Amino acid sequence: xxxxxxxxxxxxxxxxxxxxxxxxxxxxxxxxxxxxxxxxxxxxxxxxxxxxxxxxxxxxxxxxxxxxxxxxxxxxxxxxxxxxxxxxxxxxxxxxxxxxxxxxxxxxxxxxxxxxxxxxxxxxxxxxxxxxxxxxxxxxxxxxxxxxxxxxxxxxxxxxxxxxxxxxxxxxxxxxxxxxxxxxxxxxxxxxxxxxxxxxxxxxxxxxxxxxxxxxxxxxxxxxxxxxxxxxxxxxxxxxxxxxxxxxxxxxxxxxxxxxxxxxxxxxxxxxxxxxxxxxxxxxxxxxxxxxxxxxxxxxxxxxxxxxxxxxxxxxxxxxxxxxxxx
Amino acid sequence: xxxxxxxxxxxxxxxxxxxxxxxxxxxxxxxxxxxxxxxxxxxxxxxxxxxxxxxxxxxxxxxxxxxxxxxxxxxxxxxxxxxxxxxxxxxxxxxxxxxxxxxxxxxxxxxxxxxxxxxxxxxxxxxxxxxxxxxxxxxxxxxxxxxxxxxxxxxxxxxxxxxxxxxxxxxxxxxxxxxxxxxxxxxxxxxxxxxxxxxxxxxxxxxxxxxxxxxxxxxxxxxxxxxxxxxxxxxxxxxxxxxxxxxxxxxxxxxxxxxxxxxxxxxxxxxxxxxxxxxxxxxxxxxxxxxxxxxxxxxxxxxxxxxxxxxxxxxxxxxxxxxxxxxxxxxxxxxx
Amino acid sequence: xxxxxxxxxxxxxxxxxxxxxxxxxxxxxxxxxxxxxxxxxxxxxxxxxxxxxxxxxxxxxxxxxxxxxxxxxxxxxxxx
Numbered sequence: 001x002x003x004x005x006x007x008x009x010x011x012x013x014x015x016x017x018x019x020x021x022x023x024x025x026x027x028x029x030x031x032x033x034x035x036x037x038x039x040x041x042x043x044x045x046x047x048x049x050x051x052x053x054x055x056x057x058x059x060x061x062x063x064x065x066x067x068x069x070x071x072x073x074x075x076x077x078x079x080x081x082x083x084x085x086x087x088x089x090x091x092x093x094x095x096x097x098x099x100x101x102x103x104x105x106x107x108x109x110x111x112x113x114x115x116x117x118x119x120x121x122x123x124x125x126x127x128x129x130x131x132x133x134x135x136x137x138x139x140x141x142x143x144x145x146x147x148x149x150x151x152x153x154x155x156x157x158x159x160x161x162x163x164x165x166x167x168x169x170x171x172x173x174x175x176x177x178x179x180x181x182x183x184x185x186x187x188x189x190x191x192x193x194x195x196x197x198x199x200x201x202x203x204x205x206x207x208x209x210x211x212x213x214x215x216x217x218x219x220x221x222x223x224x225x226x227x228x229x230x231x232x233x234x235x236x237x238x239x240x241x242x243x244x245x246x247x248x249x250x251x252x253x254x255x256x257x258x259x260x261x262x263x264x265x266x267x268x269x270x271x272x273x274x275x276x277x278x279x280x281x282x283x284x285x286x287x288x289x290x291x292x293x294x295x296x297x298x299x300x301x302x303x304x305x306x307x308x309x310x311x312x313x314x315x316x317x318x319x320x321x322x323x324x325x326x327x
Numbered sequence: 328x329x330x331x332x333x334x335x336x337x338x339x340x341x342x343x344x345x346x347x348x349x350x351x352x353x354x355x356x357x358x359x360x361x362x363x364x365x366x367x368x369x370x371x372x373x374x375x376x377x378x379x380x381x382x383x384x385x386x387x388x389x390x391x392x393x394x395x396x397x398x399x400x401x402x403x404x405x406x407x408x409x410x411x412x413x414x415x416x417x418x419x420x421x422x423x424x425x426x427x428x429x430x431x432x433x434x435x436x437x438x439x440x441x442x443x444x445x446x447x448x449x450x451x452x453x454x455x456x457x458x459x460x461x462x463x464x465x466x467x468x469x470x471x472x473x474x475x476x477x478x479x480x481x482x483x484x485x486x487x488x489x490x491x492x493x494x495x496x497x498x499x500x501x502x503x504x505x506x507x508x509x510x511x512x513x514x515x516x517x518x519x520x521x522x523x524x525x526x527x528x529x530x531x532x533x534x535x536x537x538x539x540x541x542x543x544x545x546x547x548x549x550x551x552x553x554x555x556x557x558x559x560x561x562x563x564x565x566x567x568x569x570x571x572x573x574x575x576x577x578x579x580x581x582x583x584x585x586x587x588x589x590x591x592x593x594x595x596x597x598x599x600x601x602x603x604x605x606x607x608x609x610x611x612x613x614x615x616x617x618x619x620x621x622x623x624x625x626x627x628x629x630x631x632x633x634x635x636x637x638x639x640x641x642x643x644x645x646x647x648x649x650x651x652x653x654x655x656x657x658x659x660x661x662x663x
Numbered sequence: 664x665x666x667x668x669x670x671x672x673x674x675x676x677x678x679x680x681x682x683x684x685x686x687x688x689x690x691x692x693x694x695x696x697x698x699x700x701x702x703x704x705x706x707x708x709x710x711x712x713x714x715x716x717x718x719x720x721x722x723x724x725x726x727x728x729x730x731x732x733x734x735x736x737x738x739x740x741x742x743x
Contacts, residue, residue: 107454
């Protein structure tokens with residue numbers, strides 16, 4: 001069960017992530033209207049937003065330390081925020097500015113911050129192996145640091161996921177695999193891509209515990225992640241957690257979502273997980289309304305400041321494209 | 328039958344596939360989001376509605392799984408068209424492509440055929456960064472056993488796709504995202520062309536001389552064709568006549584057209600959106616040099632993406648992408 | 664002469680009032696048949712095909728990337 005401090009932390013992180021994604025959705029459309037040209041505007045290229053998936057980030061990262069490694073996906077912002085990535089530098093990176101995490105070289109799908117041991121990548125499931133590797137490093141060095149690999153439900157059908165699962169279980173690596181099951185692999189629903197309804201059963205195939213969290217339940221995930229992280233730190237090996245979560249936006253911004261059943265998003269929003277946590281915590285006294293309001297205000301201020309920082313920051317010199325290839 | 332109907336490349340591709348699927352029940356399509364969505368880059372629009380789920384299959388995100396399944400289906404007498412959504416994803420399934428599809432004909436002394444098309448989206452210029460913007464012509468052309476085609480316009484796209492489906496060999500059909508004519512990504516006007524309604528083939532190994540000129544030969548393909556044509560117009564204003572050759576297919580390569588042109592102009596500039604070193608541009612130049620280095624009146628030149636991951640930020644990406652101005656400048660420089 | 668009109672009800676125009684012509688599939692002055700897909704429009708994220716309402720010769724009045732709304736006349740089909 002979380003302490004009051006942990007509940008407040010998770011709530012603030014989730015509000016920060018939500019406000020970040022909603023702000024980004026609006027900023028992304030600058031320069032792309034009435035003609036949607038993906039390469040145009042303030043934030044060009046692809047954009048994959050995680051509004052609705054905040055519990056997956058908060059409920060796990062609440063248990064992590066800066067020296068725990070996290071690998072994330074093409075939909076990384078909420079996890080980056082929960083892991084403590086510098087919000088100004090992250091936003092500047094997404095804006096393509098020189099003061100971004102990689103001086104504009106990586107962009108939204110390639111946010112890497114060694115200061116908090118966070119990296120992400122755009123190739124599906126290819127973060128699973130590196131997380132196992134970071135876990136291996138911790139084990140070799142004799143620390144109790146762990147690794148967390150974030151994956152989508154689509155990634156559970158990709159070879160790299162299965163190899164990493166086997167390796168982690170075989171070598172008893174301190175890694176937690178977290179599948180954010182938002183029910184969609186771009187346009188393909190889970191039932192049409194995955195041979196099992198619940199990926200947590202696949203853990204048994206690799207000899208590790210598997211846990212299923214239903215309906216975006218932050219507190220249930222808190223408990224499951226607490227146990228998985230503790231297991232890993234004790235040297236008892238990996239765990240797979242699958243979280244049923246919600247994708248409010250399209251796969252990428254600009255996705256017409258013609259494949260999505262009418263009313264699905266509205267139905268999900270009606271049971272918004274952040275509101276559920278807030279209401280429950282206030283009702284049972286673990287958080288006061290004043291604390292919650294203050295947390296929300298702080299979260300929004302931090303996000304607004306990050307976007308302002310990114311806007312004002314300078315672009316890199318074009319020749320910087322040629323540097324930082326090698327150390 | 329004459330036609331005055333203009334199609335963007337994406338619709339030319341899906342029309343070619345539909346016509347072959349109507350004519351030949353062994354043709355089917357697999358890939359990620361190629362069904363209901365019609366392909367992320369529009370290559371399979373309308374196919375699910377016409378042919379149904381058995382022949383137009385949305386796959387899980389399992390490239391090794393479904394591409395190697397394509398190899399097996401092809402060896403069992405089917406003609407699969409498999410989409411690798413972005414060419415950059417080849418990393419997770421390359422074995423199926425270069426060790427199976429490309430080699431099983433050879434390993435069987437010709438007794439097995441692998442009549443599959445792997446169509447895949449290439450190209451950058453819209454800030455999709457290092458894992459979603461690559462072109463990789465050289466990577467696939469380098470490995471024996473694969474045919475590799477890269478159209479620059481809709482007319483060629485339909486003819487090359489039809490030829491690819493009918494070919495009994497594995498064909499990499501590399502289409503540039505920025506040529507597809509998608510509503511949400513800018514494309515050159517000249518990419519959309521009049522496309523005949525009836526099926527037709529363009530044979531592989533035949534480059535197209537898009538513009539004749541006596542002063543410098545520009546050999547190029549795919550998106551860079553359009554930049555080269557823009558450069559050629561600018562050069563013409565200065566009295567420099569560039570000959571622009573659109574390769575259309577990389578394997579097989581039309582070396583004869585290249586040689587004839589360089590014999591005429593004496594100056595060669597190769598332009599490719601792929602990485603510079605160890606690839607297509609070097610191969611074209613080496614091919615001419617081996618044949619007869621005295622053809623060159625000036626050192627041959629090449630323009631390509633430098634050997635760096637493709638950066639995200641717009642000024643960085645624009646810096647590394649060849650454009651019409653850079654092509655014109657390189658062409659002028661070869662004239663001394 | 665028959666107008667080529669952007670239909671109402673294709674998309675929720677209260678949410679997104681405008682779109683653009685994203686592609687023309689026939690040049691000005693060419694012959695089209697009723698039912699031919701003559702243009703494609705894009706409204707923020709979705710595309711729609713627009714058909715010729717009659718046989719005849721096409722004249723385009725809204726160019727590619729031009730803004731459209733429900734009821735916009737993007738061109739005409741002239742008999743003969």
